[in-house]
Amino acid sequence: xxxxxxxxxxxxxxxxxxxxxxxxxxxxxxxxxxxxxxxxxxxxxxxxxxxxxxxxxxxxxxxxxxxxxxxxxxxxxxxxxxxxxxxxxxxxxxxxxxxxxxxxxxxxxxxxxxxxxxxxxxxxxxxxxxxxxxxxxxxxxxxxxxxxxxxxxxxxxxxxxxxxxxxxxxxxxxxxxxxxxxxxxxxxxxxxxxxxxxxxxxxxxxxxxxxxxxxxxxxxxxxxxxxxxxxxxxxxxxxxxxxxxxxxxxxxxxxxxxxxxxxxxxxxxxxxxxxxxxxxxxxxxxxxxxxxxxxxxxxxxxxxxxxxxxxxxxxxxxxxxxxxxxxxxxxxxxxxxxxxxxxxxxxx
Amino acid sequence: xxxxxxxxxxxxxxxxxxxxxxxxxxxxxxxxxxxxxxxxxxxxxxxxxxxxxxxxxxxxxxxxxxxxxxxxxxxxxxxxxxxxxxxxxxxxxxxxxxxxxxxxxxxxxxxxxxxxxxxxxxxxxxxxxxxxxxxxxxxxxxxxxxxxxxxxxxxxxxxxxxxxxxxxxxxxxxxxxxxxxxxxxxxxxxxxxxxxxxxxxxxxxxxxxxxxxxxxxxxxxxxxxxxxxxxxxxxxxxxxxxxxxxxxxxxxxxxxxxxxxxxxxxxxxxxxxxxxxxxxxxxxxxxxxxxxxxxxxxxxxxxxxxxxxxxxxxxxxxxxxxxxxxxxxxxxxxxxxxxxxxxxxxxx
Numbered sequence: 001x002x003x004x005x006x007x008x009x010x011x012x013x014x015x016x017x018x019x020x021x022x023x024x025x026x027x028x029x030x031x032x033x034x035x036x037x038x039x040x041x042x043x044x045x046x047x048x049x050x051x052x053x054x055x056x057x058x059x060x061x062x063x064x065x066x067x068x069x070x071x072x073x074x075x076x077x078x079x080x081x082x083x084x085x086x087x088x089x090x091x092x093x094x095x096x097x098x099x100x101x102x103x104x105x106x107x108x109x110x111x112x113x114x115x116x117x118x119x120x121x122x123x124x125x126x127x128x129x130x131x132x133x134x135x136x137x138x139x140x141x142x143x144x145x146x147x148x149x150x151x152x153x154x155x156x157x158x159x160x161x162x163x164x165x166x167x168x169x170x171x172x173x174x175x176x177x178x179x180x181x182x183x184x185x186x187x188x189x190x191x192x193x194x195x196x197x198x199x200x201x202x203x204x205x206x207x208x209x210x211x212x213x214x215x216x217x218x219x220x221x222x223x224x225x226x227x228x229x230x231x232x233x234x235x236x237x238x239x240x241x242x243x244x245x246x247x248x249x250x251x252x253x254x255x256x257x258x259x260x261x262x263x264x265x266x267x268x269x270x271x272x273x274x275x276x277x278x279x280x281x282x283x284x285x286x287x288x289x290x291x292x293x294x295x296x297x298x299x300x301x302x303x304x305x306x307x308x309x310x311x312x313x314x315x316x317x318x319x320x321x322x323x324x325x326x327x328x329x330x331x332x333x334x335x336x337x338x339x340x341x342x343x344x345x346x347x348x
Numbered sequence: 349x350x351x352x353x354x355x356x357x358x359x360x361x362x363x364x365x366x367x368x369x370x371x372x373x374x375x376x377x378x379x380x381x382x383x384x385x386x387x388x389x390x391x392x393x394x395x396x397x398x399x400x401x402x403x404x405x406x407x408x409x410x411x412x413x414x415x416x417x418x419x420x421x422x423x424x425x426x427x428x429x430x431x432x433x434x435x436x437x438x439x440x441x442x443x444x445x446x447x448x449x450x451x452x453x454x455x456x457x458x459x460x461x462x463x464x465x466x467x468x469x470x471x472x473x474x475x476x477x478x479x480x481x482x483x484x485x486x487x488x489x490x491x492x493x494x495x496x497x498x499x500x501x502x503x504x505x506x507x508x509x510x511x512x513x514x515x516x517x518x519x520x521x522x523x524x525x526x527x528x529x530x531x532x533x534x535x536x537x538x539x540x541x542x543x544x545x546x547x548x549x550x551x552x553x554x555x556x557x558x559x560x561x562x563x564x565x566x567x568x569x570x571x572x573x574x575x576x577x578x579x580x581x582x583x584x585x586x587x588x589x590x591x592x593x594x595x596x597x598x599x600x601x602x603x604x605x606x607x608x609x610x611x612x613x614x615x616x617x618x619x620x621x622x623x624x625x626x627x628x629x630x631x632x633x634x635x636x637x638x639x640x641x642x643x644x645x646x647x648x649x650x651x652x653x654x655x656x657x658x659x660x661x662x663x664x665x666x667x668x669x670x671x672x673x674x675x676x677x678x679x680x681x682x683x684x685x686x687x688x689x690x691x692x693x694x695x696x
Contacts, residue, residue, distance in 0.1 A: 057619075064619040229615070248617050262610020267577070269596050269626035271405075271412040276624045278617035 004032055008315050009105035012069045015059055018257070019326065024059070025075060025104075025319040039089035040112045044081040046102055047341055049318055050130040051334040052078070053163075053227075053325050056255035065280050074103040077318070080118070080130050081108070082341070092117055097126040099134065104318050106338060121293075123300030131164060131333040132299055132306050133292050135281055139249060140168035141291040142284040144176070147277050148223040148247040152177030157218060157236065160227030160252060161202065162189035163325075164333035168295075169225045170199050171304045181218050183232060185328040192331075196305065205232055214239065223247065229254040230261045237265035244274040252326060307332030314338060352380055356663050357453035360417045363407055366605070367674065372407070373423060373452075373667040387437035388460045392429040394450055395689055397666055398478040399682040400426070401511075401575075401673050404603035413628050422451040425666070428466070428478050429456070430689070440465055445474040447482065452666050454686060469640075471648030479512060479681040480647055480654050481640050483629055487597060488516035489639040490632040492524070495625050496571040496595040500525030505566060505584065508575030508600060509550065510537035511673075512681040516643075517573045518547050519652045529566050531580060533676040540679075544653065553580055562587065571595065577602040578609045585613035588620040596626040600674060655680030662686055 006029050013026035034043055058076045061068045069076050079102040086094050090112050097118040102108040118129045131137065143165075144150055156173040160166045161182030170193065173180040182193040182202040190202035201217050203210060205228075220241045226233050229251025236246065254261060269275065284291070298304030309332040311321040317336050324330040354377050361374035382391055406424045409416045417424050427450040434442050438460050445466040450456040466477045479485065491513075492498055504521040508514045509530030518541065521528040530541040530550040538550035549565050551558060553576075568589045574581050577599025584594065602609060617623065632639070646652030657680040659669040665684050672678040 065621075234610075248614070250618070251615055254615065262582075262612045263614050264610045266596070266611050266614075266624065267599055267602065267626075269624060270598070270628070271626070273413075273627050273631060275626070276614065276617060277621075278615075278619070278623065279621050280618070283621060 004107075006031055007034070007106045009074050009103070010315060010318060011072055011074050011104075012059055014071065015061060020056075020319070020323050022319075027316055034107050034109045036085060036087045036109055038111065039087040040091075041087045041109055042083045042090050042092050042094075042098070042112065042115060043085040044079075044098060044100070044102060044108050044110060044115065045084050046079045046081040046106055046108065046315075046338045048080040048127060048130055049104060049315070049336040049338055050078040050080075050134065051318065051322050051325060051336065052135070053250050053252045053255060055322060056326070065282070074105055075318075076101060077103050078130060078135060079103070079338075080126055083115075097129075099129050104315060106315055121296040121300065124296050127308070127335070128299060128306060130335055131308065132168060132295050132304060136164040136333060137168050137295045138284065138288060138291050139281045140165050140172055141295060142281060142287070143247045143249050143279060144169050144172050144223070144225060146284070147279045148225060148245050150176050150178050150223050153179070154222035155179045155181070155218065155220070155241070156223045156225065157181045157183065157221045157239075158199075158225045158227075159183045159205075159232050159236075160250070161193055161199070162331065163227055163252075165249060166225070166227050167193070167197060167307065167332075168304065170197050171298070173225075174198055175298070175303060178223070181221075183228070189331065211235060220244075225249060226251070228252055234261075234263055234265050237263065237268045240268055240272040240274045242272050242274075244272055246274065246276040248276055248278040255326065309334045311336045352455075354379055355382070355454045357422050357451070358663060358666060359420055359422050359452075360407055362419065363409060368404075368667070368671050370667075375664055382455050382457045384433060384435045384457060386459070387435040388439075389435045389457055390431045390438050390440050390442075390446070390460065390463060391433040392427075392446060392448070392450060392456050392458060392463065393432050394427045394429040394454055394456065394663075394686045396428040396475060396478055397452060397663070397684040397686055398426040398428075398482065399666065399670050399673060399684065400483070401598050401600045401603060403670060404674070413630070422453055423666075424449060425451050426478060426483060427451070427686075428474055431463075445477075447477050452663060454663055469644040469648065472644050475656070475683070476647060476654060478683055479656065480516060480643050480652060484512035484681060485516050485643045486632065486636060486639050487629045488513050488520055489643060490629060490635070491595045491597050491627060492517050492520050492571070492573060494632070495627045496573060496593050498524050498526050498571050501527070502570035503527045503529070503566065503568070503589070504571045504573065505529045505531065505569045505587075506547075506573045506575075507531045507553075507580050507584075508598070509541055509547070510679065511575055511600075513597060514573070514575050515541070515545060515655065515680075516652065518545050519646070521573075522546055523646070523651060526571070529569075531576070537679065559583060568592075573597060574599070576600055582609075582611055582613050585611065585616045588616055588622045590620050590622075592620055592622040594622065594624040596624055603674065657682045659684045 016024045083096045098115040100115045156178040162184040180199045182199040193202040224236045224246045227250045230253035309330040311317045364372045431444045446463040448463045504526040510532040528547045530547040541550040572584045572594045575598045578601035657678040659665045
């Protein structure tokens with residue numbers, strides 16, 4: 001394959017106020033400029049891009065755990081790619097699968113230290129490293145075990161349970177001996193969670209009887225793993241057992257809101273001696289191997305199921321697919337297929 | 349002293365919607381009926397009553413850590429009294445000072461297991477057991493050390509800092525090597541906190557420049573010990589350092605509100621990997637002795653200062669004095685003097 005003359009990248013065009021809009025991003029076709037200048041660099045062709053709710057935060061200009069993406073900058077994203085060319089002193093071999101925050105682009109030149117070489121354990125595949133063995137799985141694992149400290153026999157409730165993190169939390173919860181209830185946004189998702197994922201019960205938060213169903217089916221809870229925020233979180237605060245833990249993983253209902261809905265029910269934290277705790281998976285980096293080991297075994301023996309929502313059609317599908325995360329339109333881990341693996345040569 | 353023919357008690361007359369109102373409570377004068385029937389009982393004359401913000405919760409008919417006081421029932425309150433008469437098999441001696449939840453009444457017959465005999469360590473007095481050595485001090489101690497886990501060099505901010513719990517938190521914080529900032533509601537309170545209590549800085553939340561002052565003087569914080577809730581808590585959420593702990597001790601600004609103000613800023617808990625945790629001092633009962641030991645030493649050597657706001661005039665002052673807690677009218681631990689110790693005989 002000859003060196004391309006141009007490649008595509010997608011940059012932040014303007015900051016959205018609420019939902020992502022058609023002019024939030026802009027595609028740029030740039031002349032090929034991706035030469036390896038330092039000897040510990042690699043040229044990566046991006047194959048898959050992970051779309052994540054956190055992306056709404058990345059384009060907001062506020063204090064957060066990562067600096068906001070600047071206007072005109074390539075959109076931040078976790079990707080799976082293949083190394084086309086490695087610098088002389090690079091420890092990464094051409095042909096390796098790698099993950100990293102390469103962003104919304106077809107190719108990238110990155111330093112060794114910014115790529116993770118993917119070696120799929122038995123029963124897994126490279127793409128799992130954007131899902132169960134990537135930030136979704138790691139977030140589920142540390143959030144449930146280290147922040148939620150779930151114990152056998154406790155009641156775990158998971159919001160956004162059909163999402164990429166939620167579905168792993170549900171399955172880890174079952175493995176750890178908890179009674180697991182899932183909250184999702186459609187009957188189809190609830191059926192899938194009950195029948196395929198094996199939760200003890202799933203509730204549709206859009207049902208007019210949601211609150212009564214919650215009280216009747218679940219009663220009170222010990223750990224609330226929250227991916228959604230807003231009304232559901234507030235309702236959950238009224239259903240805490242003593243010493244309950246609310247794991248604040250995300251708040252997808254609030255990311256597009258100009259002003260987030262306030263938590264009315266937080267005084268229950270006093271009477272129930274409970275806590276709400278936020279976390280960021282990056283803080284557990286030195287224990288990723290432990291988590292990947294456990295999650296791989298789950299994938300291998302079938303106790304953890306994977307589900308992808310694959311968007312085909314190349315890089316330019318990314319901005320169009322992203323809103324699916326916020327309107328409940330995806331079913332499974334949302335990824336964009338940027339290039340066909342069959343079409344990739346091991347060296348450029 | 350002959351047996352009285354009647355005694356007074358104050359009962360809940362109707363539940364307040366917002367603030368306490370003149371008809372929230374009702375005084376009853378009842379014929380003497382306080383005979384010791386069981387051998388492990390004592391007759392107590394109440395000398396002092398503690399008034400506490402938690403009382404607003406006690407009269408609210410909602411799920412909480414204690415059942416609500418019923419209409420017609422004596423108002424719940426922690427008291428200091430003296431034993432006038434002890435049952436044959438009681439382990440408590442007549443003449444002993446005792447504390448307990450005797451309520452708003454002049455006399456009470458209670459079982460041994462519901463009284464704590466007060467033996468003031470050197471440098472302390474019985475009344476300290478309604479303040480520094482009672483629930484205020486214990487709440488400050490366990491909230492700061494066990495929930496807040498304050499570490500030397502960290503920045504501690506205390507709201508309601510001139511209140512009975514807050515002022516002890518400030519002093520314990522200094523002892524534990526933290527940089528301590530106090531928030532209070534008047535210039536006089538702030539001056540007192542800076543000059544007498546020795547905080548590193550005190551801010552008046554009623555000042556029009558409060559938020560700028562906070563940013564300039566304090567910057568970001570590691571532990572927020574919150575007695576107030578509402579706007580101040582929400583603002584504090586925007587000023588959290590990474591891994592900050594918000595100790596939810598009380599929310600005096602919200603207790604009288606029919607609908608509490610929602611926390612807008614809770615998403616900062618994710619980006620800062622922070623937590624909000626509530627607690628109830630009763631859960632630490634098996635460690636009260638440790639805390640009383642440490643707090644007594646502080647009172648004895650002068651490193652912890654006490655301040656009482658004494659309301660004289662007997663039991664009937666209690667309902668009139670209670671609103672002081674909610675309008676910032678008290679200065680120091682609010683107690684009602686029910687009977688003069690000089691007038692109490694050791695036996696009836």
